[in-house]
Structure formats: structure tokens, C-alpha cells
Amino acid sequence: MGDVELEENSYDAVIVGTGLGATLVSGALAREGKRVLHLDRREHYGAEVASLHLDGLVHELKEGSAGECPSFEDVELLDAAGLPPGHRSRDFSLDLTPRGVFAVSPLIDALLHSGITSYVDFKIIRRAYISLNEALHVVPSSKADIFQSQILGLMEKRKLGNFLQFCLPPNFLSPDASTRDVQQRRREKDVLRLPDQLVSALRSYEGKSFECFLEDRKLSPKLRGIVMHAIAGIREPQSGPGAVGAVEGARRMMRYILSVHRYGPTPFIYPMYGVAEFPQALARFGAVNGATFILNKAVADRELGEDGSLRAIVLDGGTRIRTRSLISTRHDLPASILPPARTAAAAPRHRVARCICIVPRTVAPPPPGEEGSADEATSEVYVTLPPGAHGNVNAVSVLQLSSGMGVTPRGLFAVHFTTVPAPGVSARDALSGAVAFLLGDLAKSPPGEASASSGEPTTPSSGESPAASTPAAQQAGKPPILWGCYFTHNYTDQQPADGLLPHNVHVLSTAVVGHNDNGFGCCIEEAREIFQTLCGKHADFLADTKLKQFESNSWNWWEGEWDGNWWQEWNRPYWDMRY
Numbered sequence: 029m030g031d032v033e034l035e036e037n038s039y040d041a042v043i044v045g046t047g048l049g050a051t052l053v054s055g056a057l058a059r060e061g062k063r064v065l066h067l068d069r070r071e072h073y074g075a076e077v078a079s080l081h082l083d084g085l086v087h088e089l090k091e092g093s094a095g096e097c098p099s100f101e102d103v104e105l106l107d108a109a110g111l112p113p114g115h116r117s118r119d120f121s122l123d124l125t126p127r128g129v130f131a132v133s134p135l136i137d138a139l140l141h142s143g144i145t146s147y148v149d150f151k152i153i154r155r156a157y158i159s160l161n162e163a164l165h166v167v168p169s170s171k172a173d174i175f176q177s178q179i180l181g182l183m184e185k186r187k188l189g190n191f192l193q194f195c196l197p198p199n200f201l202s203p204d205a206s207t208r209d210v211q212q213r214r215r216e217k218d219v220l221r222l223p224d225q226l227v228s229a230l231r232s233y234e235g236k237s238f239e240c241f242l243e244d245r246k247l248s249p250k251l252r253g254i255v256m257h258a259i260a261g262i263r264e265p266q267s268g269p270g271a272v273g274a275v276e277g278a279r280r281m282m283r284y285i286l287s288v289h290r291y292g293p294t295p296f297i298y299p300m301y302g303v304a305e306f307p308q309a310l311a312r313f314g315a316v317n318g319a320t321f322i323l324n325k326a327v328a329d330r331e332l333g334e335d336g337s338l339r340a341i342v343l344d345g346g347t348r349i350r351t352r353s354l355i356s357t358r359h360d361l362p363a364s365i366l367p368p369a370r371t372a373a374a375a376p377r378h379r380v381a382r383c384i385c386i387v388p389r390t391v392a393p394p395p396p397g398e399e400g401s402a403d404e405a406t407s408e409v410y411v412t413l414p415p416g417a418h419g420n421v422n423a424v425s426v427l428q429l430s431s432g433m434g435v436t437p438r439g440l441f442a443v444h445f446t447t448v449p450a451p452g453v454s455a456r457d458a459l460s461g462a463v464a465f466l467l468g469d470l471a472k473s474p475p476g477e478a479s480a481s482s483g484e485p486t487t488p489s490s491g492e493s494p495a496a497s498t499p500a501a502q503q504a505g506k507p508p509i510l511w512g513c514y515f516t517h518n519y520t521d522q523q524p525a526d527g528l529l530p531h532n533v534h535v536l537s538t539a540v541v542g543h544n545d546n547g548f549g550c551c552i553e554e555a556r557e558i559f560q561t562l563c564g565k566h567a568d569f570l571a572d573t574k575l576k577q578f579e580s581n582s583w584n585w586w587e588g589e590w591d592g593n594w595w596q597e598w599n600r601p602y603w604d605m606r607y
Contacts, residue, residue, distance in 0.1 A: 038350040039065045041562065042341060044327060045360030047075035048548070049536040051310035052138075052555035053355055056570045058317035059142070060563050065349060066311070066319055068360075069326035072304075073311055075360065076519070076538045077125045079302025079435070082117035082511065085384075088124070089515050097377075099359055099518055102454040106512035108470040111386070112440075121302045121435045122384055124517065125541050126427045126444035127548070128153055128296030128410055131287040135306075135548040136297075142570035147309035149300040151433055152292030157392055157411045158258040159418070159465070160250065164392050164411060167258040169288050169295075179250075188251050195226055195281060222278055230274050238262065238277025258412045259284045263423045263448060263543040296410055301434040327362040330354075338365070338530040353562055355534045358520050365533060380517045380543050381455035383445040383463055386436065387507035391428055391443055391466045407432055407441070411466070419461030422448045425543065426466065440510070443467065448543050455514040468506035517541050521550070534558045 040062040043054045051073075054066045072078055076099070080088055092099035129135060129150075139145050157164040160179050168174040169192070174185050222230070233241050238260065242252045256262045260280040262272050272280075287295030299305040311321055329342040340350045341362075354365070392406040411426035418424075424447040431438045443466070449458035519541035529535065536558070539550040556569045 037348065039063045040351070041065075041353045041355060042067065042349060042351040044068070044354070044356035044362070045075045045536075046070075046073045046307050046311060046321075046323075047357055047360075047536070047538070048077050048307050048310075048540055049538075049551040049555050050075070050355065050357065050360075051307040051314065052551060052570070053536075053558050054319050055142070055144070055310045055314040055317070056555065056559045057562065058314040058319035059571060060559075060567060061318075062563070064314065064319040065351070066314065066321045067325050067327065067343075068321075068323050071324050073308045073323070074124070074304035075307070075357065076517075076541050077123070077303045077307065079121045079123050079304035081120050082111075082122070084117075085122050085124075086513070089513070097359070097518075101379075101516040101518065102381075102456065102514060104454075104456055104514045106385075106470055106509060106514075108509050108511050111510060112388075115437050115440070119437045120386070120442070121304075122442055123302045123304070123435075123444065125303055126429075126446065127303060127540070128298055128427060129548060130283050130295050131290035131297055132283060132295075133287070133548060134552040138552055138570050139309075142313065144309050144313045144570070147312045148305045150291075150297045151300060151408065153294045153296035153298055153408045153410050153427075154292070155392065155406055155409045156258065156294040156296070157409060158254060159411065159413045160253075162465075167294075167412070168254065169259055169284065170293075184248060184251060187247065188254070191245060191247065191251075191255075192285065195278070195285065196223065222275075222282060226278060230278060233274035236274050237271040238274050239271070241274040241277070253414050255281065257414045257423045261412075263425065294410065298408065298429070298433060327364070329364050330362065332530065336530055337532045353532045353534065354530075355536065355558060357536045357538050358524075359538060361533075361535065365529065377518045377520055378542060379449055380519065380541060381445075381447050381449040381453075381458040381514070382517055383455065383459045383512065383514045385443045385445075385463065385467060385512040386510045387441050387443055387467060388439065388510060389507035390430075390441060391426070391507060413462050413465070418465045420447055420458065421450050421453075422543075424459065424462045426462070441507070446543055449516065455516045459514065463509075463512075466506065468508040470509050470512075534561070 041054075041057055041064050043050050043064065043066045046066065046068045050066070054064050058064050068075065070078075072080065072084070078088065086105065089100050089103045093101060093103050139148070156167040156169070158167050159165075165177065165179045166173055168177040168180060168185075168188060171189065174180070174189050174192075177185065180188065230241065239252060239256060242255055247255065256277070260272075260277050261284065262277060262280065264270050264272055284295050291297055311319075315321060326344045327341050328344040328346075330338055331340040331342070331348075333339040338351065338354050340348055341354065342348050356362075390406045390409070392409045392411065394406055406428075407430035409426075409428045411428070413420060413424035413426065415421060415423050424445060427444045427446075429435045429442045429444075431440065436442050445459045445462055447458055447462070449455065519538040521537045521539040521542065523537070524535055536554055537550065540548060544550075559569050560567055
């Protein structure tokens with residue numbers, strides 16, 4: 029790409045890469061009045077959380093597999109029949125990092141606090157399942173689900189219900205709580221604080237695992253598996269020093285309990301058109317507040333000052349940009365600033381195994397008593413496969429999305445499998461058992477048709493759809509795979525050692541890629557820390573200045589500051605969105 033013309037050649041901050049953490053920082057800095065230039069060498073937003081069409085996904089995986097520090101490894105396209113007639117590559121929007129968002133979470137609070145929710149739409153994940161005894165069952169996380177559960181005996185239902193009741197926080201609200209109670213709870217700063225009775229019970233478990241705490245609460249192995257993997261969302265290995273502690277496990281469980289029934293029957297919501305809508309919404313927010321965004325533009329070189337700090341960068345077209353700070357992830361950090369060899373030595377990488385499949389039917393059965401067809405009742409589902417259930421060493425998360433999310437054409441579903449592979453194990457070996465449990469065989473391509481990886485429409489010679497070419501899979505009730513791929517996604521969650529970078533270069537981790545459900549929370553904390561480093565500890569991260577002014581005018585009426593338009597201001601749309 030040729031050189032670009034910028035109105036300014038000096039900025040307070042230059043940000044490289046349009047991932048979630050980077051766009052959080054740029055939006056917050058722009059709202060604070062800083063001059064921000066945001067670059068990305070790619071042609072799309074999202075970076076490590078991008079949402080891509082089929083051809084774009086294949087290109088991203090192949091391009092990211094090259095180099096000394098590849099972002100992707102073990103890339104393998106499945107030899108399936110391809111898409112039904114009339115569907116094209118651009119009809120899909122597939123996530124590199126599929127991740128459901130908890131309704132009560134730091135990310136949602138930040139979006140509400142800033143008014144960014146006007147730039148992104150959400151839909152609920154309809155059902156959450158767990159695999160037990162070679163079958164899928166609704167996660168029993170509410171009174172109704174526990175009562176209707178077919179996998180729990182009478183005593184197990186009572187014990188699980190009593191345990192969840194014991195763990196309810198003092199600010200817990202039922203779905204039929206009054207509007208005033210809801211407003212009061214959302215004004216509290218620590219919504220996820222543990223209740224006093226749970227804090228007292230956890231005092232003797234310092235240094236012990238969450239599983240040990242559940243065992244001492246007299247929960248059966250079945251109930252411990254449900255609480256640990258389906259409710260607390262623990263994905264890390266629970267043996268050795270990496271086991272989740274009792275307090276951390278309780279906080280994760282609390283997040284699930286508080287999120288259930290806030291918007292729907294599960295704690296998860298999902299952005300329409302994919303996770304990349306988060307950075308795109310933040311980019312719109314930053315642009316509205318004065319930030320400049322340029323895609324398909326890389327940093328070619330840098331200039332250092334006498335004190336070793338970064339003074340300026342040079343774009344690949346030759347444009348020189350002066351900056352006070354540079355912010356980037358390790359994968360997007362220019363090689364001229366930190367060579368890849370030093371990056372690999374200084375930044376331990378972690379691996380996540382993924383598989384993406386396109387299928388013609390849903391993978392989950394409808395819950396008992398659910399009206400409508402299975403595809404409608406379970407179009408968006410979240411499935412947890414506990415460790416060892418289907419040859420998987422660690423827990424596997426399965427997220428199914430449909431055309432209702434805008435990610436597939438009507439009648440097709442995108443199924444995402446995610447797990448942490450054992451060292452040296454490929455994505456296929458780590459996930460093949462889970463894929464075989466939920467999906468049928470590959471739908472074979474008739475002779476002379478296009479390859480599945482091409483993303484072009486295919487036309488079966490016999491007039492049948494590709495789904496009809498696997499009768500064994502249909503008899504078993506499992507949807508056949510029309511398109512699929514395996515890959516391993518690499519990421520880092522540690523900062524470079526002191527002395528490797530100039531002091532005004534800030535590095536964001538890519539922990540959002542990891543299998544830990546707290547990935548979005550890590551992005552928020554990292555972005556807030558960098559923002560306060562540049563703007564001061566008392567600066568308001570992603571502040572909504574209009575909302576702050578309204579709150580001041582509304583609640584200080586006794587000091588004569590009422591603006592006279594309180595009723596119109598009270599009914600503003602984004603105020604309803606905030607509370």
C-alpha cells in the first residue's frame with residue numbers, strides 16, 4: 029500500500045493492532061482528549077479476535093503459520109463436501125476466538141458505562157449443556173433446571189440446590205426483582221463480592237484447590253464436575269500447581285450465578301456477527317472522539333531518543349510519525365522494536381486447540397417441554413465436555429451459533445470446539461474425540477467438484493444435498509460436517525522483561541485467546557492500567573462525559589444545579605441502556 033496523508037505528524041499515542049485490548053486503550057485515550065493514531069497491518073479489524081469469512085479465515089491461518097513466532101500451528105482443513113449450492117464464502121463470519129460473554133462481567137460494565145452498547149447488538153445463548161453419561165443435559169444452575177434435571181437423583185437435587193443457595197451473594201436479585209432494586213445493585217462497585225457466609229467457609233482453604241472445597245462440602249463426584257466445569261467454567265488442569273484455588277473458583281461460580289437469567293436462561297450473551305464486533309464498536313467510539321484509524325498499514329522502522337525512549341516511527345510508505353507512546357501486542361509489535369528471536373525467548377507462549385465446523389443441523393437436543401423444532405430451540409448453545417469424557421485431557425468448550433447471530437446462512441450452523449492441548453499434541457488429536465461425539469462423519473464431495481477449502485458453492489451430481497451423503501451419521505442423529513478445520517492458536521499472557529523495550533512502549537497480552545473464561549476481564553484490566561499510566565491514576569477509564577454531567581445535574585438539585593430538563597434527560601435511550 030502506498031503512503032498516506034495525515035493531518036498531523038505528531039500524536040500522544042500510536043497503537044498497533046486492532047484487537048480488543050488495543051481498541052479499549054485507543055477509545056479510552058480518545059475520550060480523554062488525547063491524539064491517537066491506530067494502525068493495523070491487516071485489512072480487517074479484530075486481530076486475534078477477528079471474525080472472518082471462509083476464504084479470509086483460511087488465508088489468516090496460513091499467513092499466521094509462517095515466521096519465527098507463528099500465531100497458528102497444526103492448521104488442517106477437513107476434506108468435506110463443501111457448502112450447499114448457493115452459499116458463498118462471504119456469507120459466513122467465523123470467529124478466531126469464539127467466547128461467550130457473561131451478562132455480569134467487567135467488559136459489559138465498561139461498555140454500559142461508556143455508552144458503547146449503542147454500537148453493538150447482542151443476542152442470548154439459548155441453552156447451556158454438559159456431557160454426562162454419553163449424553164447432553166441442561167446445566168442445572170437454577171431452581172427450575174435443578175427440579176427438571178433428569179441426571180440428578182432426589183438427594184443430589186437437594187444438595188446442589190442447598191449449595192447454590194448457600195453461595196448466593198447478599199445482592200442477588202431474582203428475575204422478578206423491582207426496577208429500583210436492579211438500579212441499586214448496578215450502582216454497587218463490587219457486584220461479584222462473595223457473601224459473608226462463603227468468605228467464612230473459605231478462610232481455612234487458603235492454598236487449597238476449589239475441588240477440595242467442593243469435596244468437603246459433601247458434593248458427589250457428579251455434582252463436583254457440574255459445579256467445576258459447567259458453572260465455575262474451570263478449564264485449567266486441576267492437578268499440580270496450576271489448580272484453581274478455592275477463592276478463585278468461588279468467584280467464577282459467583283459470576284455464573286449472577287449472570288443467569290439477567291437476560292436469558294443462560295449466563296451468556298454474544299455479539300451479533302461475531303466477537304470482532306467488540307473491537308469494531310470500540311473503534312467507532314474512538315473515531316467519534318477524534319482517533320485516526322488506518323488499516324493495511326504496518327510500522328517499518330523506529331527512531332530512538334538519546335535517553336533510549338521511542339521518539340518516532342516510520343510507516344511502510346515512508347511517513348514519519350512522532351509519538352509519545354507506542355502500544356501494541358507482542359504479535360503486532362514491529363520487529364524493528366523487538367526482534368522475533370528476542371520475543372520468543374522473552375515471552376513464553378501458551379496454546380489453545382480449536383476446531384471450526386459447518387453443519388446443517390443443531391448438535392443439541394431440545395430441552396424437555398421446549399416448544400418448536402430442535403433447530404429453533406437450540407440454535408445457539410454452549411456445551412461443556414468435562415475432562416476425560418471423550419478422550420480429551422482437559423475440558424472442551426463447544427459453542428454453536430446460527431444464522432440468527434448473522435454468522436452463517438439460514439439453515440447452517442457454525443460449531444466451535446476449544447480446549448487446552450497437552451504439550452506436543454496437535455489440535456486434531458486433542459479434539460477429535462469431542463468432534464466425533466457431537467458430529468457425524470465428513471460429508472464426502474462428489475467427483476469433480478470444488479474443494480471445501482475454496483469456499484465456492486458445490487453442486488452434488490445426484491441432486492442431493494451434501495447432508496444426505498452420510499446416511500450413517502443421519503441414523504445416529506448427528507449432523508454431518510460440510511466444512512471444517514483444525515488449528516492451534518498461540519498466545520502470550522506475560523509482559524517482556526525490563527530492559528527489552530523503551531520505557532514508553534507498552535505491550536498488551538493476548539490472554540483473550542486463552543481458554544480461561546476470564547479473558548475479557550484480563551483485557552479490561554490491562555487496558556485500564558496502560559490508560560492510567562498515560563493519563564493519571566484518577567482518570568476515568570472509558571468515561572461517558574454526558575452521563576457524568578447528567579448525574580451531577582440530576583442528583584445535586586438541592587444545590588441549585590438542576591438543569592430544568594430532568595424528565596427528558598431521565599428518559600434518554602442510553603440511560604435506559606445503562607440502568
